[in-house]
Amino acid sequence: DAGVIQSPRHEVTEMGQEVTLRCKPISGHDYLFWYRQTMMRGLELLIYFNNNVPIDDSGMPEDRFSAKMPNASFSTLKIQPSEPRDSAVYFCASSFLPTEAFFGQGTRLTVV
């Protein structure tokens, strides 16, 4: 398996634009997580899904953020409208066992 695949790896967008980050989890994993990492706040869990259903979205910072998982092999994190303070590295991770999560390489988002 190629691991968790995120796209794009880098995204530069202008303030106010919509941004969509994509994630393909490892096949057979039934948990999917979205994290955000900044220097100031470290790694923050935004939302996680189990069997494509959102379980806990308490980490989503604002209504501008939304996440979907239409099927077991694909998830998106959307920011609309984007703001400069959304600049961060966004990680997707997937898990089957409760004790080992596999992370993607991340998407570095810059909002100017």
Added chain:
Amino acid sequence: DAKTTQPNSMESNEEEPVHLPCNHSTISGTDYIHWYRQLPSQGPEYVIHGLTSNVNNRMASLAIAEDRKSSTLILHRATLRDAAVYYCILGSGGSNYKLTFGKGTLLTVNP
């Protein structure tokens, strides 16, 4: 969520053992202790986990105190590739799927 306390940074020399401590005095009986590491410009990577007993795998060993209020990640022979931020994380109550990362320990390995 139960919290962990780790030193901000540690240094080691190549090919020497490294002991990375973690305090988790408010751990509950069902919390697993997880360790992840993050190499520069990469996503976090699973290292090891445990509940009560000491654990070994190909990457590291995990020593858990008898009262479970602290644990130590042991890298038996540090290499330059082990330079990373190491995170000690407790499973969130009954749900070990939700990992809450702290600031971790930045490990520097000197040649």
